[in-house]
Amino acid sequence: MILKGKFVFDNFEEFMKAAADSGVRIGDELITKDIDGKAKFVVADVDKAAGHIAMVRKHCLKEQRSIRNENFDLFEWLNCEYVMSIPKKIRKAMMIPTGQMAVDIPREIEVFGKNEYGIHEEGHQWPYFKKTKNRICTVKSDDEYSHWWWCGTPTGASAAHFCRCGSYGAADLYVRPRFILAVAES
Numbered sequence: 001m002i003l004k005g006k007f008v009f010d011n012f013e014e015f016m017k018a019a020a021d022s023g024v025r026i027g028d029e030l031i032t033k034d035i036d037g038k039a040k041f042v043v044a045d046v047d048k049a050a051g052h053i054a055m056v057r058k059h060c061l062k063e064q065r066s067i068r069n070e071n072f073d074l075f076e077w078l079n080c081e082y083v084m085s086i087p088k089k090i091r092k093a094m095m096i097p098t099g100q101m102a103v104d105i106p107r108e109i110e111v112f113g114k115n116e117y118g119i120h121e122e123g124h125q126w127p128y129f130k131k132t133k134n135r136i137c138t139v140k141s142d143d144e145y146s147h148w149w150w151c152g153t154p155t156g157a158s159a160a161h162f163c164r165c166g167s168y169g170a171a172d173l174y175v176r177p178r179f180i181l182a183v184a185e186s
Contacts, residue, residue, distance in 0.1 A: 012089050019053055019183040026127045027134075029058065034177075035085035036062050044110075044128035044178070052095050053181045054126055056106055060137045060149050060174035067150060074150070078103040078177060095182040103179050107152035110178075111135060137176055149174040 007024065009015035010031040018024050028043045034057075045054035067074050079101045083091060086103075094102045106129070109115055113125030128134050136146045150173050 012087065012093075016093065016181075016183065019181070022048065024053065030055065032087055032090060033085070034061075035082055042128060042134075044106075045126040051183050053183055054110075054178065055181060056126075056128065056178040057176050059141065059143075060139050060147055060176050062139055063175075064172035065150075065175050066172050074175065075101060075104070078105070078175075082177060090181075093181045093183075095180040103177050105150050105152045105176060106178050111151055137174065139174065147174045149176045 007018070007028045008031060009018070009029065012030065012032065015024065015030050024043050024046065026043055026046065030041045030043075032039055032041065040058040041055040042058045043053055044056045047053075065074055065077070066072055083103045091102070096102050106126070107121065107123060109121055109123040110126045111129045112135075113130075115121060137149050138146055
């Protein structure tokens with residue numbers, strides 16, 4: 001289906017076929033399921049040479065979470081409980097770069113195009129995030145309020161550099177998962 005100049009896919013096989021034929025663009029959406037039920041993932045970056053597509057959840061997950069505390073590690077949760085909520089056919093297509101996880105959160109450089117608050121890391125700004133409106137996130141499409149969400153903490157940086165302490169004393173923010181799909185040309 002075409003909606004405002006972008007394609008919206010509700011079938012993963014059709015999405016992957018279009019991706020293999022170079023038929024997906026930045027901003028195209030894949031509707032699937034995850035831990036919150038129905039979810040939209042957006043094409044944030046396409047690297048034809050490497051054969052991969054970066055996907056980011058269009059809306060934040062419903063529950064706020066800490067990066068780490070004595071009982072919880074966000075990255076472990078994303079790659080155990082959360083990843084299992086994504087359909088198996090999508091999990092099979094996920095590309096896991098050496099030393100990284102299948103599901104992660106967008107890094108500072110991918111969102112803003114620079115490393116202002118963390119340790120320098122390689123990468124580039126994903127085209128989807130070049131538009132300021134795509135950096136603003138809500139929990140659902142009809143949500144009238146935007147929410148603070150976690151950006152990946154570069155190795156060696158403290159999570160405290162990326163959080164705010166709420167009025168109730170917690171440092172929980174919303175989460176916007178991302179993953180990379182390996183795409184084979186047809």
